[in-house]
Amino acid sequence: MIFDLDNTLIWDERSVKESFEAVCRIAEQQAGVDAVAVEALVREEAERLFRSCDAYEYAEAIEVTELEALWARFDQGDHPMLRRLQEHAPVYRREVWRNALIRAGATEERAKALASELAEQFVAERRARPIVYEDTFSVLEALKPKYRMVLLTNGDPSLQQEKVDGVQGLGDYFERVFISGHYEVGKPYPIIYKHVLDELGEEARHCWMIGDNLRTDIKGANGIGMTSVWLNRSGQTPIEGVMPTYSVSSLRGVAGLLTNE
Incomplete structure (x- = not known):
């Protein structure tokens, strides 16, 4: 059982949204925007x-997003572009907030001082909001005695x-954590799936990939011959040409599929 992480087991979108709301209230109070x-x-x-960063092409390949770059440390992994991202991040973050404040109506002086x-x-x-879905632990607890479980997630290693x-306790359910930033490319590229299979000594036909993203998790799993399970919690519209083996609306649905196997 190969699980995606963001918006599959952890509710990253909610963590980001709540973090923005908290910080933007401060901006409203202090800059009148x-x-x-x-x-x-x-x-x-x-x-x-x-997009203007010289490490953008690499970041896109391993799927580091612009919002993750607003808080990532970029202090693990050997690739030189990770060091470039680490160097660039403080300037990038400051400029993002400064530009946004000015566009929202703050004076340049106030924006510079507050950014x-x-x-x-x-x-x-963001670091204070590690939010998981309410069904994450119950489903992982039910599956762990019966299946080998690993994480395969795109992004910056750190x-x-x-x-x-x-x-707390999330990592205990998984035999390994595979992160695209260690391998130069991420899902959906076949090479990262092949690396996981080689490391585990497993064949694709014996593995299931569970994830929320059709373009990465599902497309990649389909391309290498894995059973793919699309976790569609929010009722998204399917993408033409990317057909999961199964679709479920919650992690409990994954457990239900396995019961029927």
Whole structure:
């Protein structure tokens, strides 16, 4: 059983949303700007500035997002582009918040004075919110006695490991944690699935991939011949050409599928 991490076991989208709300309220209080508007503008600026980074191509290959770059340490892994991201991150974060504040109506002087504080506060707020779905532990507990279980997650090695370690007991359910940042490419590239299979001594036909992302988790699993289970918690529309073996609306649905096998 190969599990994705973000928005499969941990509720990353909620953690990010709550962190933005907390920090943007501070921006509203201290700079007289609208909190909702600032959040939208920070998201826009993050995407724009992250694309301009010289490590963007590598970050895209291992699937580090612009929002993860707002709080990742980038202090593990050997790839030189990880060191570049580590070096670039403080400037990137400060500029994202400064630009968003100015666009929201703050003066340049106020935006410059507040940007570093807000950037640091976002790091702290996100780090304080390791939120898991309510069915995560019950399903993992039920499956662990019967199956080998590993995590396969895209992203920065330090950040993804921190996400696992930040939820008490989560890592105990998994034999291994595979992170794309250690291998230069991530899901859906076949090479990372082959690496996992080689490390485990397993064949693709004997493995299930469970994840929320059709373009990475499901497409990649399909391409190498694994059973793919799309965890569609929010009722997303399927993507043409990417057909999961199974679709479920909760992790409990995964356990139900295995009961019927």
